[in-house]
Amino acid sequence: xxxxxxxxxxxxxxxxxxxxxxxxxxxxxxxxxxxxxxxxxxxxxxxxxxxxxxxxxxxxxxxxxxxxxxxxxxxxxxxxxxxxxxxxxxxxxxxxxxxxxxxxxxxxxxxxxxxxxxxxxxxxxxxxxxxxxxxxxxxxxxxxxxxxxxxxxxxxxxxxxxxxxxxxxxxxxxxxxxxxxxxxxxxxxxxxxxxxxxxxxxxxxxxxxxxxxxxxxxxxxxxxxxxxxxxxxxxxxxxxx
Amino acid sequence: xxxxxxxxxxxxxxxxxxxxxxxxxxxxxxxxxxxxxxxxxxxxxxxxxxxxxxxxxxxxxxxxxxxxxxxxxxxxxxxxxxxxxxxxxxxxxxxxxxxxxxxxxxxxxxxxxxxxxxxxxxxxxxxxxxxxxxxxxxxxxxxxxxxxxxxxxxxxxxxxxxxxxxxxxxxxxxxxxxxxxxxxxxxxxxxxxxxxxxxxxxxxxxxxxxxxxxxxxxxxxxxxxxxxxxxxxxxxxxxxx
DNA sequence: AGTTAATGTGTTTCTTGTACATATTTAAAA
DNA sequence: TTTTAAATATGTACAAGAAACACATTAACT
Numbered sequence: 001x002x003x004x005x006x007x008x009x010x011x012x013x014x015x016x017x018x019x020x021x022x023x024x025x026x027x028x029x030x031x032x033x034x035x036x037x038x039x040x041x042x043x044x045x046x047x048x049x050x051x052x053x054x055x056x057x058x059x060x061x062x063x064x065x066x067x068x069x070x071x072x073x074x075x076x077x078x079x080x081x082x083x084x085x086x087x088x089x090x091x092x093x094x095x096x097x098x099x100x101x102x103x104x105x106x107x108x109x110x111x112x113x114x115x116x117x118x119x120x121x122x123x124x125x126x127x128x129x130x131x132x133x134x135x136x137x138x139x140x141x142x143x144x145x146x147x148x149x150x151x152x153x154x155x156x157x158x159x160x161x162x163x164x165x166x167x168x169x170x171x172x173x174x175x176x177x178x179x180x181x182x183x184x185x186x187x188x189x190x191x192x193x194x195x196x197x198x199x200x201x202x203x204x205x206x207x208x209x210x211x212x213x214x215x216x217x218x219x220x221x222x223x224x225x226x227x228x229x230x231x232x233x234x235x236x237x238x239x240x241x
Numbered sequence: 242x243x244x245x246x247x248x249x250x251x252x253x254x255x256x257x258x259x260x261x262x263x264x265x266x267x268x269x270x271x272x273x274x275x276x277x278x279x280x281x282x283x284x285x286x287x288x289x290x291x292x293x294x295x296x297x298x299x300x301x302x303x304x305x306x307x308x309x310x311x312x313x314x315x316x317x318x319x320x321x322x323x324x325x326x327x328x329x330x331x332x333x334x335x336x337x338x339x340x341x342x343x344x345x346x347x348x349x350x351x352x353x354x355x356x357x358x359x360x361x362x363x364x365x366x367x368x369x370x371x372x373x374x375x376x377x378x379x380x381x382x383x384x385x386x387x388x389x390x391x392x393x394x395x396x397x398x399x400x401x402x403x404x405x406x407x408x409x410x411x412x413x414x415x416x417x418x419x420x421x422x423x424x425x426x427x428x429x430x431x432x433x434x435x436x437x438x439x440x441x442x443x444x445x446x447x448x449x450x451x452x453x454x455x456x457x458x459x460x461x462x463x464x465x466x467x468x469x470x471x472x473x474x475x476x477x478x479x480x481x482x
Numbered sequence: 483a484g485t486t487a488a489t490g491t492g493t494t495t496c497t498t499g500t501a502c503a504t505a506t507t508t509a510a511a512a
Numbered sequence: 513t514t515t516t517a518a519a520t521a522t523g524t525a526c527a528a529g530a531a532a533c534a535c536a537t538t539a540a541c542t
Contacts, residue, residue, distance in 0.1 A: 022305065023263045025335070025346055062264065068335025068346055092333045092348045094266070094309025105266055105309055107333045174520080191522075192500065193491085215519045216508040415489080432491075433531065440529085456488045457539045 024104035027071040028059035028142065030090075030149040031080070033115040034166040038131050039182035040081070040115070041146065043138075045126035051139035055130065059106060072109040076133070081121035084227060086165040090152045091145075098141045101165040104116045110149035112165035133185065154184055161202045164223040172210050172218035173197065202227055255306045265345035267464075268312040269300035271331075271390040274356040275407040279372050280423035281356070281436060282387065283321070284467070286367035289342045292380035296371065297432055298387070300347060313350040314436065322362035327353040327406040331393045332386075337356065351390035353406035395425055402443045407463040413451050413459035414438065 031042040043055035058079050062071045069089070071108050087109050092121035113120075115129065122128075132150065137143065143226045157180065164171075166179060177193050197203065203221040210217035265364050272283040275482065284296035299320050303312045310330070317323050335346035354361075363369075373391065378384065398404045398421065405412075407420060418434050438444065444462040451458035 023264070023266045023303065025266060062335065062346070064263065064344060066338065067337050068333065089332060091330060094303065094310065094348070096308050097307065103305060105303070107335070172520090189501075190520090191502085194521085195531090196499085214509065215508085215517095215523095218520055330497090404503055413489090430531075430533085432490090432533085435490080437530085456486090457490095457537085478539070 022103065022190060023104060024099070025062045025068070026059050026104055026106040027062060027068065027075065028046065028057040028106045028108050028145055029072050029075050029087075030057055030108060030110040030146055031076065031112045031113055032110060032132070032149075032153065032166065034179055034182065035129065036116040037178055037182065039112075039133070039179070040129040041132050041135070042113075043128065043130050044124055046139035048100065048139065054137055055135070055140040057108075058127075059140045068107065072111070076113075079123055079127065080113070080238035081119070081123075082113060086162055086211075088152070088156070088162075090149050093141055093145060095141070106145075108145045108149055110153055112153075112162060112169065114166055117168055146221075150183075157183060160229075161200070161223060161227045162229060164202075164227075165229075169222055170206060170220045171219055171222075174218055189224055247258065263344065265340070265343060266303045266309070266317065267300050267345055267347040268303060268309065268314060269330075269347045269349050269386055270300040270313050270316050271298055271349060271351040271387055272354055272368055273351060273373070273390075273394065273407065275420055276356040276370065278419055278423065280374070280420070281370040282373050282376070283354075284369065284376075285365055286471075287380035289341065289380065290318060295378055295380040295381075296376070297336060297380035298349075298383045299368075302345075309348065313352070317354075319352070320364055320368065322360075323354060327399070327403055329393070329403075331390050334382055334386060336382070341384045347386075349390055349416065351394055352405060353394075355407055355409060355442045357409060374443075398424060401470075402441070402464060402468045403470060405443075405468075406470070408449050410463055411449065411461045412463075415459055 027108045033040045040164075042058065044058060046052070046054050046056045058075055060071065060075050061075075062068050062076075066074065072087055073083070073085075076085055076087075088111075090108045090110060092105060096103070098104070098106075129224060132146075135143070135146065138146065153162075163179060163183070167175065173194055174190075176197065177188060177190065180193070181187055202224060204224055206220045206222055208220040210220060275282060283299065285299060287293070287295050287297045295455065299316055301312065301316050301319075303309050305316075307315065313328055316328075317326055318327075329352075331349045333346060333348045334417070336340060339345070339347075373387075374418045376384070377439065392393070404417070404420060404424070408416065414435055415431075417438065418429060418431065421434070422428055443465060445465055447461045447463055449461040453463060
């Protein structure tokens with residue numbers, strides 16, 4: 001780091017400034033959603049001719065005057081109108097040649113969005129939800145980024161109550177299990193699932209029942225208030241059970 | 242990401258290039274070591290007057306012509322002479338004002354180095370090993386970076402055989418337990434520890450004994466060859482037990 | 483030869499995870 | 513109105529893993 005400072009100092013007058021400070025810094029958002037029993041991700045059609053017909057994540061350059069961790073919130077705000085979404089940084093990708101137009105490194109974040117509850121104002125026409133397990137090739141290295149965020153999410157939901165950001169405030173245990181299964185990509189035993197969830201002690205029984213379902217209604221639950229963990233108002237990990 | 246491309250394309254001729262591409266991109270290495278039963282980290286005295294007397298991590302700007310993930314290997318090579326060290330990316334820090342000389346984001350890596358086995362060629366005079374649990378204030382946001390790498394390491398060693406990068410090829414179970422305790426910062430039950438390690442099936446009994454120890458010698462073990470996971474020759478996670 | 487301090491192994495208990503069965507409730511069909 | 517189908521709701525038995533704990537063995541040192 002000391003060496004860097006020397007470089008930077010020298011760079012102010014020398015052309016090495018351009019040499020060392022011409023790396024683009026971006027963030028890319030893997031925006032996960034859940035709708036109609038499908039686990040989805042929000043993608044945009046790439047407008048680069050190199051990636052014609054392929055989809056890419058939503059991203060943008062980090063502005064010179066914003067904290068890096070603010071950038072993904074801004075992207076989500078600009079593209080979907082959402083604020084107060086759950087966001088987690090996952091990994092930074094910086095291979096040469098990962099962007100055809102120049103040297104750009106990007107930091108990947110995933111976010112969890114309740115598609116139904118929030119009314120998304122999708123600002124671009126080519127912005128659509130895609131089922132996560134049906135996505136093929138993507139622009140840039142975005143398929144790798146998506147996979148790494150999915151892996152992180154799968155680990156996260158096993159121990160931390162973040163999955164509720166994808167559900168409405170009131171939900172049945174069946175809805176919750178469906179969502180777990182969609183994210184993890186496997187089927188769970190209903191009885192053992194309920195036991196595990198009960199043990200975690202994340203939920204409050206609302207003493208209400210589902211309505212307008214074509215079968216026996218299930219009980220409704222909500223996440224305990226002190227565990228709500230949406231967007232910037234994150235508690236420290238240790239407080240979350 | 243599409244928006245970024247427009248910016249970048251325009252930037253080639255406009256001054257917005259300087260506006261958007263004047264963020265420094267660096268890596269910082271949290272180089273962990275183990276020696277004399279102490280868990281240590283390699284630090285250098287900061288040469289910035291803002292941080293006079295404080296220590297900082299070893300870092301450098303990412304070069305325009307190198308993959309980002311190559312940068313921490315280069316830093317380690319240049320500063321310590323080591324190659325083939327274990328490295329893992331942890332998190333990227335990009336707050337405004339985290340570097341007094343200008344806008345610099347940094348990606349943190351931790352690495353695991355066997356202090357005794359490799360002969361370190363410490364290139365700078367003010368480069369020294371410091372006991373991890375005795376480190377106070379640091380330069381920049383390096384204390385936060387160190388803590389986040391330590392947290393990641395603590396989780397990692399519970400499930401993955403990476404800790405052996407800190408030990409000599411041959412070691413006793415007592416040495417291994419001492420190291421776990423030093424990293425985790427707690428004491429473990431010897432019998433349960435040995436049972437857990439046996440269950441992991443990571444070790445090979447060498448049928449050799451410790452020598453020159455002032456007590457009853459313990460058996461020596463080594464890590465199973467196919468689990469060796471040093472430096473760039475990393476296997477995929479799934480192969481590691 | 484006896485003492486000391488470490489190594490090495492085993493048992494019990496509790497918790498957690500997994501496999502699996504049956505009764506209950508409601509909507510829909512007969 | 514009765515029957516049927518399909519989902520909810522709950523419980524039990526077994527296996528695996530974690531935690532608490534005790535004793536015998538070995539080698540260096542006195």
